[in-house]
Amino acid sequence: MTPTKQQIEAKALELWMQDRLRREGAEALAINPTEFELAEEGFIIAAQHSLMRNPVNNWVTQEKPKTQVYPFAFDWVEAEKSNILISGTNSTGKSRLAAKLANILKTLGWQIICFDNSSVWKKISDLPICIEIDESENFYEVPIIEGKSVVYDISQLIPTQQKELVDFVLLDLWNNRDNDNFSWVMVILEEFELYGRTTRGNIAQNIFRIMHAGRNRQIRTLAVTTDLALIDASFIRLCGLRYHGRLNIESNSKRRFRQYYGKEWLEVANSLPLGQFIYLNKNKLQQIKVPLFEAKHKPISYTQYLQSLQPKPKPKKIGLWQRILGRLQA
Numbered sequence: 001m002t003p004t005k006q007q008i009e010a011k012a013l014e015l016w017m018q019d020r021l022r023r024e025g026a027e028a029l030a031i032n033p034t035e036f037e038l039a040e041e042g043f044i045i046a047a048q049h050s051l052m053r054n055p056v057n058n059w060v061t062q063e064k065p066k067t068q069v070y071p072f073a074f075d076w077v078e079a080e081k082s083n084i085l086i087s088g089t090n091s092t093g094k095s096r097l098a099a100k101l102a103n104i105l106k107t108l109g110w111q112i113i114c115f116d117n118s119s120v121w122k123k124i125s126d127l128p129i130c131i132e133i134d135e136s137e138n139f140y141e142v143p144i145i146e147g148k149s150v151v152y153d154i155s156q157l158i159p160t161q162q163k164e165l166v167d168f169v170l171l172d173l174w175n176n177r178d179n180d181n182f183s184w185v186m187v188i189l190e191e192f193e194l195y196g197r198t199t200r201g202n203i204a205q206n207i208f209r210i211m212h213a214g215r216n217r218q219i220r221t222l223a224v225t226t227d228l229a230l231i232d233a234s235f236i237r238l239c240g241l242r243y244h245g246r247l248n249i250e251s252n253s254k255r256r257f258r259q260y261y262g263k264e265w266l267e268v269a270n271s272l273p274l275g276q277f278i279y280l281n282k283n284k285l286q287q288i289k290v291p292l293f294e295a296k297h298k299p300i301s302y303t304q305y306l307q308s309l310q311p312k313p314k315p316k317k318i319g320l321w322q323r324i325l326g327r328l329q330a
Contacts, residue, residue, distance in 0.1 A: 002046065003047075008047045008048055008051065009035065009044075009047075010037045010045060011047035011050055012043040012044045012046070012047035012052055013032075013033070013038065013043075014047075015043045015046055015047055015050070016033055016038055016043045019043075021119065032209060033272050037237060038234075046259075048252075052255070053060070057098065058320075064137035068287070069276065069287050069288065069289050070279075070286045070287065070288045070289070071288065072288055072290045072291060073279055073281070073286065073288055074101060074104060074241075075241065075281050075282075076105065076108060078240060078241055078281060078282070079105065079165070079186075079220060079241060080184060080215070080218075080220065081215065081224070081240065082220070082238070082239065082240030082241055083211050083220055083221045083223065083238050083239045083240070083241070084101065084220070084221070084222040084223070084241045084242070084243075085192075085222075085223050085225070085235075085236060085239035085241070085242045085243070086098055086222070086223070086224045086225070086242075086243045086244075086245075086277075087224075087225050087226070087227065087242075087243070087244050087245065088226065088230050088243075088244060088245020088246055088247070088272075089226060089227075089245065089246050089247060089248045089249075089275070090226060091274070092245035092246050092272070092274060092275075092277075093245065093274055093277075093290060093292075094224050094226075094243075094245060095118070095120055095121070095124060095190065095224065095273045096124060096290075096292060096293045097243060097277065097290050097293070098188055098190075098222060098224050099121065099124050099125040099126070099293050099295065100113065100290065100291075100293035101186075101222065102125060102127065102149075102186065102188060102222075103125075103126055103293065103295075105184075105186050106127070106149055108128075108151075109183050109184070110183060110184045110185065110186050111147060111148065111149050111183055111184070111185045111186070112127055112149040112150075112185075112186050112188065113149070113150060113152070113169070113173070113185060113186070113187050113188070114150070114151045114152065114187075114188040114190070115152050115154055115162070115165075115166050115169075115187075115188065115189050115190060116151050116152065116153050116154065116155065116190050117154050117155050117157075117162055117190055117191050117194070118155060118190055118191065119153055119155035121151045121153070121190075122151060122153060122299050123298065124293070124294075124295060125151060125298075125299060126295035126296060126297055126298070126299075127149045127150065127151050127299050128148065128149055128176065128299060128300065128305075129145065129148060129149070129150045129151070129299055129300060129302060129305050130150070130151040130153055130300070130301060130302070131143060131150060131151070131152050131153065131300075131301075131302045132151060132153040132156070132302075133152060133154050133156065133157060133165060134156055134221060135156055135157050135158070137159060139161075139164055139165050139168050140168065142165065142168070142169065143302060144169060144173075145305075146176075147183070150170070151191040151299055152165070154166075160173070160193055162194065163194070163203045164194060164203075166189070166195065166203060167202055167203040167206055168186065169234060170207065170210060171206060173185065173187075173219065174206075174209070174210065174214075174219070175219065177218065177219065179215040182217075182218055184218045184219075184220065185217070185218060185219045185220070186220050186221070186222055187210065187220070187221045187222070188221075188222045188224070189207070189221065189222070189223050189224065190224050191224070191225065191226070191232060192223035192224055192225040192235075193225050193226065193227065193230035193231050194206055196223065196225075196231040196232055196235040197230060197231060197232065198232050199232050199234050199235075199313055204232075205219065208234065208235070208238075211235065211238040212237075212238060223235065225238065226248065227248050227250070227252075228244075228253060228255045228256045228257055229250070229252040229253045229256040230258075240280075240281070240282070241244065241280065241281055242278075242279070242280040243277040243278070243279055243280075243290075244257070244269055244277055244278040244280075245269075245272055245276070245277050246269065246270070246271070246272040246273075247266075247269045247270055254266060254270070257269055261278075261285065261311070265278065265285060268287060272287075275289060275290050275291075275292065276288065276289050276290070276321075277290060288315065295317055304318075
């Protein structure tokens with residue numbers, strides 16, 4: 001017998017509660033998911049197959065992926081409405097893609113703030129300034145340059161210090177953008193699993209607030225991660241623009257991807273070559289090829305930036321008789 005909609009929703013809610021209880025404990029059960037969230041995270045489909053006594057891992061997506069590889073695509077208008085997620089295993093071109101998106105947005109007048117814990121952005125991006133943070137520095141003295149695109153190189157910090165610095169800068173950014181007279185800001189977080197594994201904790205709550213309500217203050221987020229399974233589904237749900245590179249070999253990674261996009265797109269993601277991504281925009285999927293981004297200029301250090309602000313000495317004017325005397329002596 002075909003299950004009713006009410007039976008499917010009740011079973012989906014049961015599966016969701018079991019999953020949250022296993023991953024986050026009893027505290028997570030205080031939040032009731034919407035029907036959209038249950039469907040997006042794959043629990044509706046899982047409930048259908050459970051009630052019909054079919055194995056969950058036999059279901060396939062209704063939308064079959066097209067074998068055609070499309071050119072690079074980026075909806076910058078949609079970037080004002082939603083956040084961006086880039087995922088994929090190591091050496092798939094995630095950071096290069098993020099640097100390319102940052103270049104496009106910077107050209108359109110956006111301010112870019114990138115937190116780089118891999119120390120690669122000072123080599124691959126064209127953002128104007130790179131501030132390297134040493135572990136001996138006081139985080140509350142870290143320079144925040146209003147209106148300037150900047151890379152915070154936090155690769156020398158341990159993870160707890162990285163979280164503390166990100167939390168400090170983002171809190172300052174939020175508190176100082178209470179009107180509409182600012183340009184759009186894109187916050188880029190490399191290794192997003194460090195901050196978004198769960199929604200608990202100060203840093204996760206701060207990022208969750210920006211991703212959820214940042215549009216009201218013209219702030220958006222670009223999250224870069226190696227594995228969808230390492231970040232909370234609440235963060236994924238807030239990213240309407242997504243780029244997925246080749247998957248990790250772990251079963252959890254494949255299971256999470258299949259929950260969102262189905263078995264056939266999973267097969268595509270497993271075999272993506274370097275520089276190709278599955279692109280999601282407005283609930284439509286495409287396989288795209290991203291050209292290698294090469295920066296025309298590299299970021300300067302914060303010291304060089306301060307030196308550029310110093311007034312340059314004016315050249316001394318040479319009088320007529322001094323020029324004549326100089327010619328005679330020559």
